[in-house]
Amino acid sequence: MIGKKDLEHIGWLARLELSEEDKEKYTPKLNSILDYFGEIDKADTEGVEPLYHVLPMNNVFREDVPTRSLSQEEALSNAPKNQDGFIKAPRMM
Amino acid sequence: MYENPDGVMIGLEVHVQLNKLRTKVFCGCTTDYHNDPPNSHVCPVCLGLPGSLPVINKKAVEAAIKVGLALNCTIEEHTQFYRKNYYYPDLPKGFQITQYDFPISSGGYITIEGEDGEHRVGITRAHMEEDPGRLVHEGTIDKSKYTLIDYNRSGMALLEVVSDPDMRSPKEARRYLDKLRNILEYLDIFDGDLEGALRVDANISIMGGQRAEIKNISSHKGAERALLFEIVRQKNVLRRGGVVVQETRHFDEAREITLSMRSKEEAHDYRYFPEPDLVPLKISGWAPAIKAILPELPDARRLRFVEQYGITDDHAKALTSERKFAIFYEDVAKKVDPKMAAVWVCDVLKGELNYRDLPVEAFNKEHMLSVIYLLMNKKITEDGAVDIIRTLLDKGGTPDEVVKEKGLLKVEDDIVSTAAEEAIKENLQAVADYRAGKEKALNSLVGAVMKKTKGRADARTAREILLDKLG
Amino acid sequence: MASINELTERIHADSSEEIVAEYLERITNSRLNAFITVSKESALLQAQEIDAKGHDGPLAGIPIAIKDNISTKGIMTTCASKILTGYIPPYDAHVIEKLKNAGAIIIGKTNMDEFAMGSSTETSFYGPTLNAWDMTRVPGGSSGGSAAAVAGGEAPLSLGSDTGGSVRCPASFCGVVGLKPTYGVISRYGLISYANSLEQIGPFASSVRDVATLFDVIAGHDPRDSTSVKREGNYSPALENDVNGLKIGIPEEYFGEGIDRNVEKSVRDAINTLEELGATSMEVKMPHTKYALSAYYIIAMSEASSNLARFDGMRYGLRTEDHDWHTTFSHVRADGFGDEVKRRILLGTYALSAGYLDKYYLKALKIRTLIKQDFERAFKDADVLIAPTMPYPAFKIGEKIDDPISLYLADVETVPINLAGVPSISLPCGFSGSLPIGMQVIGKHFDEAAILRTAYTFEENTDFHKEGS
Numbered sequence A: 001m002i003g004k005k006d007l008e009h010i011g012w013l014a015r016l017e018l019s020e021e022d023k024e025k026y027t028p029k030l031n032s033i034l035d036y037f038g039e040i041d042k043a044d045t046e047g048v049e050p051l052y053h054v055l056p057m058n059n060v061f062r063e064d065v066p067t068r069s070l071s072q073e074e075a076l077s078n079a080p081k082n083q084d085g086f087i088k089a090p091r092m093m
Numbered sequence B: 001m002y003e004n005p006d007g008v009m010i011g012l013e014v015h016v017q018l019n020k021l022r023t024k025v026f027c028g029c030t031t032d033y034h035n036d037p038p039n040s041h042v043c044p045v046c047l048g049l050p051g052s053l054p055v056i057n058k059k060a061v062e063a064a065i066k067v068g069l070a071l072n073c074t075i076e077e078h079t080q081f082y083r084k085n086y087y088y089p090d091l092p093k094g095f096q097i098t099q100y101d102f103p104i105s106s107g108g109y110i111t112i113e114g115e116d117g118e119h120r121v122g123i124t125r126a127h128m129e130e131d132p133g134r135l136v137h138e139g140t141i142d143k144s145k146y147t148l149i150d151y152n153r154s155g156m157a158l159l160e161v162v163s164d165p166d167m168r169s170p171k172e173a174r175r176y177l178d179k180l181r182n183i184l185e186y187l188d189i190f191d192g193d194l195e196g197a198l199r200v201d202a203n204i205s206i207m208g209g210q211r212a213e214i215k216n217i218s219s220h221k222g223a224e225r226a227l228l229f230e231i232v233r234q235k236n237v238l239r240r241g242g243v244v245v246q247e248t249r250h251f252d253e254a255r256e257i258t259l260s261m262r263s264k265e266e267a268h269d270y271r272y273f274p275e276p277d278l279v280p281l282k283i284s285g286w287a288p289a290i291k292a293i294l295p296e297l298p299d300a301r302r303l304r305f306v307e308q309y310g311i312t313d314d315h316a317k318a319l320t321s322e323r324k325f326a327i328f329y330e331d332v333a334k335k336v337d338p339k340m341a342a343v344w345v346c347d348v349l350k351g352e353l354n355y356r357d358l359p360v361e362a363f364n365k366e367h368m369l370s371v372i373y374l375l376m377n378k379k380i381t382e383d384g385a386v387d388i389i390r391t392l393l394d395k396g397g398t399p400d401e402v403v404k405e406k407g408l409l410k411v412e413d414d415i416v417s418t419a420a421e422e423a424i425k426e427n428l429q430a431v432a433d434y435r436a437g438k439e440k441a442l443n444s445l446v447g448a449v450m451k452k453t454k455g456r457a458d459a460r461t462a463r464e465i466l467l468d469k470l471g
Numbered sequence C: 001m002a003s004i005n006e007l008t009e010r011i012h013a014d015s016s017e018e019i020v021a022e023y024l025e026r027i028t029n030s031r032l033n034a035f036i037t038v039s040k041e042s043a044l045l046q047a048q049e050i051d052a053k054g055h056d057g058p059l060a061g062i063p064i065a066i067k068d069n070i071s072t073k074g075i076m077t078t079c080a081s082k083i084l085t086g087y088i089p090p091y092d093a094h095v096i097e098k099l100k101n102a103g104a105i106i107i108g109k110t111n112m113d114e115f116a117m118g119s120s121t122e123t124s125f126y127g128p129t130l131n132a133w134d135m136t137r138v139p140g141g142s143s144g145g146s147a148a149a150v151a152g153g154e155a156p157l158s159l160g161s162d163t164g165g166s167v168r169c170p171a172s173f174c175g176v177v178g179l180k181p182t183y184g185v186i187s188r189y190g191l192i193s194y195a196n197s198l199e200q201i202g203p204f205a206s207s208v209r210d211v212a213t214l215f216d217v218i219a220g221h222d223p224r225d226s227t228s229v230k231r232e233g234n235y236s237p238a239l240e241n242d243v244n245g246l247k248i249g250i251p252e253e254y255f256g257e258g259i260d261r262n263v264e265k266s267v268r269d270a271i272n273t274l275e276e277l278g279a280t281s282m283e284v285k286m287p288h289t290k291y292a293l294s295a296y297y298i299i300a301m302s303e304a305s306s307n308l309a310r311f312d313g314m315r316y317g318l319r320t321e322d323h324d325w326h327t328t329f330s331h332v333r334a335d336g337f338g339d340e341v342k343r344r345i346l347l348g349t350y351a352l353s354a355g356y357l358d359k360y361y362l363k364a365l366k367i368r369t370l371i372k373q374d375f376e377r378a379f380k381d382a383d384v385l386i387a388p389t390m391p392y393p394a395f396k397i398g399e400k401i402d403d404p405i406s407l408y409l410a411d412v413e414t415v416p417i418n419l420a421g422v423p424s425i426s427l428p429c430g431f432s433g434s435l436p437i438g439m440q441v442i443g444k445h446f447d448e449a450a451i452l453r454t455a456y457t458f459e460e461n462t463d464f465h466k467e468g469s
Ligand SMILES: [Zn+2]
Pocket: A069, B024, B027, B028, B029, B041, B042, B043, B044, B045, B046, B047, B155
């Protein structure tokens, strides 16, 4: 069960600001979903390997050959704020 | 046996930029961005645009294997990339592609000159990851009103070399860094002179306390300073009866102190999981072929220099401690007397360069050869040779020009002979003293000869001629 | 509804511009809300160019609608999310490059569930898309706009993406054909990730033949996608009207509790039809199906929580008022993401977090192994599997949106296919009242030929696909 404190922690981990109203709204729904997910506990997975990639592929590479980059203008074209060719982010602290 | 009275244990995490590759680790953007405007070498992949996907640079993997082998590591049978989830504006995807379980190599060591002779520092692992972008703050990070981001660096191939906590003093840590850098340069995968090429995080603990992690160290000297400060700080805490807590500290390079960075952000939970956009690597099979073409490493070259050129181990060690110097020396040694070359390259040139804080590239190899030829042919004196080297470093030109300008050509033996005869005639008292057994009296005669030849005589030759004439 | 062949003939006789203008007109007059962005000017310009210079590509001059989670250079791409407001990609997805080379004309970007998270196209920031068969009902999701556009005659072809059924579900609800290929057959380069290890881009059309033609254009190896396989698409020759000797597996777990009676009957009738045409059928056991839904959602949410971390308002998209960086980041996301996306990010973050990784994420991946083994066993005996695509026909708008679990349960028949990475095609096979019913034909890895042939034979011998809305 996820409590309010847990939700606040997860919200921080996910960088999702949650209002008090959000917390009220989400907690029961998240818990009912987790409750449903609890089904999988019943599956016997003793000795079963996790499947990360559905196809057994490995060793896919590219050669060390330069390809076209974006122009600075293209790179900045979607940035809401920029300055002197830099992308502008808020202060850190 | 080194006592290590404070029980100092230092482990280093070194981020090495594989900056001799042509392209970044997961995209085809160039690594040659250092002098270019911000955000001018980026693409959908390294800018983290929605929908872009990474593809591994094969050469980066080969370079990582080279390093692993050079650090005596095992190249793992199965290796894989993971996502490390954390948020910072320099990280365009909101996660860093790195390695976690299954790094490409692990379990090696580096041998350094320790506090008590040869000392082995274990290498826990060396794994691949991508470099974040570069942040620019106005003033300091805590005062800046905004943050500027340049993603040109984003996606550069990094190798994180993690050591065991085997270093027992800041000096050993510095020697470890010097040695690591040297090995990386021998492998020709890394140029340590480029900005941001090598960045260090240090873990340090002393007896009776927990370890602190020091971040933001960008030079070898900085590492030594940061660790020295940290030992004093931790000892003071313990002496006052305090507790050294486990924490992350920031090295303030300007003030040479470390500062606690404790904040909410420190409660990290990176939620590592395998990068679904990259498939696993099975590349241990490449290791034998790469090992076969691995270049000669510093320790091996040092032994060979002693054997092949008959120089002292001290010379060999000093000459091989920097790849460029070793190459410079060897090119010279092949054409002249190698022992003489060792003296002039190692003892003289290296000292003059260090004094001026110049790299070996500042001195032309052909000029070194000319100077040694002049010496071998007895055209100049040893003092004259030193003078030429200094002048070339300070003012430029060629050895011939310097010789001509300064009149450094050694005078002929018969002129010295004439001068010696004159000196004997004019300094009868000194001659008498010498004959009476006062060896030192000879020095004043040599001085007189040097004066007459305006210092262009070779002092040793002058002495020999005087002795000859005095019977 | 016009086929590619018919349109090509008309383009030769009249012009591409006329055809494109007709479709644009229909989009403008439509109430379905199938599109987020209509690229009227560039589409007409491109059509004029093709008319003037000619083009010998297989889709020369033919309009196509693209799901709004596929990157299109110069055309706004939003994933139906507020957070990508105004984002105009500087690059084309691999499939878009291929379509342009084939002469296709992109007429617009279609509506979808926000970040492809949903089965009803109701979570879009741009409002729900309506079902052409009954405008009080959902078109399915998450590629609802793409399916609705084809069903409503607003585009002859479209692309969607299928992470857990997002092509097949709306194909089923809208009475069109939709294909989820084998994982790795179509490059994901430029597909904005929801759950990377599960999803594929897939084609929609009103017939199996057109789906195959479009699939041939967009399939094939792409060195920019490390999970892309080295195979070139040439599937159209597989379209033979012949199922003689075909062995159909019927996974009984897919016909169990919660399946609408009409749906079950239509699919079983369809299997009978194929048997009459020379196929044989057998029951196959897929005992781990019951765990598929939970495993799917845990994996998808986990991957999504990481994929969506890049939306911080710095390089593109929504930016709120500046505070310190971490606070700004949290505000941008609180403002920019809708409820369902937030729920999935929170749950995915939780499933990967310290102390829960083994219980959720790793456990789900182990179940994924078991599900894949279920398919491998079934395919030892059967050439294809046939099952309902959705447990029921299109439901009412608003009916399930406040009950996440009941909405997730709608995917119970589609998600195992993504977990196993096998191909599946959904095609019309009947009606429940006035609403279309879809069945899915599932194949072995890389055996798209078998499912296309089965679907084509069924289509050639029945009329369900011809009944227009
Ligand atoms: Zn790039």
